[in-house]
Amino acid sequence: MxxxxxxxxxxxxxxxxxxxxxxxxxxxDASKLIKRPKLAVFVKEIRGLKIGNIKRRAKxxxxxxSSDKILLVHQKxxxxxxxxxxxxxxxxxxxxxxxVMREKVNDYIHLIFYLDNGWQxxxxxxxxxxxxxxxxxxxxxxxxxxKKLGPExxxxxxxxxxxxxxxxxxxxxxxxxLMDQTVISGIGNIYSDEILWLAKIHPFRPANQLKDPxxxxxxxxxxxxxxxxxxxxxxxxxDFRDPEGKSGHYANQLYVYQREGEKCPRCQGxxxxxxxxxRSAHFCPNCQKL
DNA sequence: ACTAGCCCCTGGGAGC
DNA sequence: TGCTCCCAGGGGCTAG
Numbered sequence: 001m002x003x004x005x006x007x008x009x010x011x012x013x014x015x016x017x018x019x020x021x022x023x024x025x026x027x028x029d030a031s032k033l034i035k036r037p038k039l040a041v042f043v044k045e046i047r048g049l050k051i052g053n054i055k056r057r058a059k060x061x062x063x064x065x066s067s068d069k070i071l072l073v074h075q076k077x078x079x080x081x082x083x084x085x086x087x088x089x090x091x092x093x094x095x096x097x098x099x100v101m102r103e104k105v106n107d108y109i110h111l112i113f114y115l116d117n118g119w120q121x122x123x124x125x126x127x128x129x130x131x132x133x134x135x136x137x138x139x140x141x142x143x144x145x146x147k148k149l150g151p152e153x154x155x156x157x158x159x160x161x162x163x164x165x166x167x168x169x170x171x172x173x174x175x176x177x178l179m180d181q182t183v184i185s186g187i188g189n190i191y192s193d194e195i196l197w198l199a200k201i202h203p204f205r206p207a208n209q210l211k212d213p214x215x216x217x218x219x220x221x222x223x224x225x226x227x228x229x230x231x232x233x234x235x236x237x238x239d240f241r242d243p244e245g246k247s248g249h250y251a252n253q254l255y256v257y258q259r260e261g262e263k264c265p266r267c268q269g270x271x272x273x274x275x276x277x278x279r280s281a282h283f284c285p286n287c288q289k290l
Numbered sequence: 291a292c293t294a295g296c297c298c299c300t301g302g303g304a305g306c
Numbered sequence: 307t308g309c310t311c312c313c314a315g316g317g318g319c320t321a322g
Contacts, residue, residue: 001315032298059316076316077299108300127299129316145317172293181317189315258314277295279315 002059002075004186005229006240006248010081011056013243017083022050022116029091030110034132042134058149058185070140072133073123079130082122083243086112093122149185153222163219167207174210175203175281190235193257193282195221202288203281256282
C-alpha cells in the first residue's frame with residue numbers, strides 16, 4: 001500500500017516523464033474512481049491541458065495543469081500510476097510496448113490519459129479504492145481532505161517541537177496516532193510498525209503518555225525510516241509498483257511488518273501481530289514493552 | 291467534538 | 307481439484 005515513500009517515488013518518476021506534456025484524451029471503464037466533477041465535465045475540461053508541476057501532499061498526488069486546474073490522485077491501497085502504452089482490446093487495456101510482458105496489474109487499469117507524445121498515464125487499481133478529483137486549483141487546494149492534513153515529516157521545518165506539539169493531547173495508541181493523517185501525513189501501516197520497532201515502543205502505548213526520550217526516538221526513526229524508504233524507492237510487500245511497473249526495494253529491510261511468528265532480529269523473540277481496530281500491528285513484545 | 295467501527299473491493303491463501 | 311471463508315487496509319462515513 002502506497003505510503004509517503006511510495007507516493008514520493010511515483011511523483012519523482014512522473015516529473016521526469018510527463019511535465020510539459022499535453023493530455024489529448026481520456027479513457028476509463030470504472031467511473032466510480034472519478035469522484036468529481038461529473039464525468040462529462042471531467043472528460044471535456046481535461047482535454048488539451050498541459051501538465052505543469054507534480055507534487056505530493058501526504059499520500060496524495062497533485063498534478064498541476066494549465067488553465068489553473070489540478071488533477072488529484074489518491075492511490076489508496078492498490079492503486080498504481082503507470083507510464084506506458086496500452087491498446088484497448090475487448091474493452092481491456094493490453095500493453096503495446098514491444099518486449100514488455102503484459103503485467104498482471106495491467107488487467108486492472110481503469111483510467112488512461114493519452115499524452116501528446118504517444119505515451120499514456122494509466123491508473124490501475126485492483127480494488128478500485130483509488131480516488132481521482134479534478135477541478136480549479138483554488139477549489140482543489142482548499143478541499144477539506146487536504147486542509148486537515150498534518151505536517152510533512154520529511155520537511156526540514158518538521159522538528160521535534162512540532163512533533164511533540166502534534167502528539168500533545170492525543171490519548172490514542174501511538175501507532176494509530178502515527179497513522180492519523182491529520183497528526184502527521186504520509187505514514188501508514190507498514191512504516192508505523194517499522195518506526196515503532198526501531199524506537200522500541202509498544203504500538204499500544206498512549207501517545208500523550210510517552211516520555212520525552214521516547215518521543216525523541218520515534219521522531220528520529222520517522223525521519224530515518226522514511227528517508228531510507230524513499231531512497232530505496234518504497235516497499236513492494238503487497239503490490240506497490242513505480243510508474244514503469246517496477247518494485248521498490250525496502251521490503252527486505254522490514255523488521256516486523258508481516259513477519260508474525262518470525263524471530264525478532266534484535267532479541268530473537270517471536271514477533272506478534274495484534275488487531276488494532278481494523279488494522280494489524282506487528283511488533284516484538286519483548287523489545288517493545290507496554 | 292471526539293472516536294470506534296463499518297464499508298468499499300478483490301485476489302490470494304488456508305482449510306477441508 | 308474445488309469450494310468456502312478469512313484477510314489485507316486508507317480513508318470516508320456513521321453511530322454513539
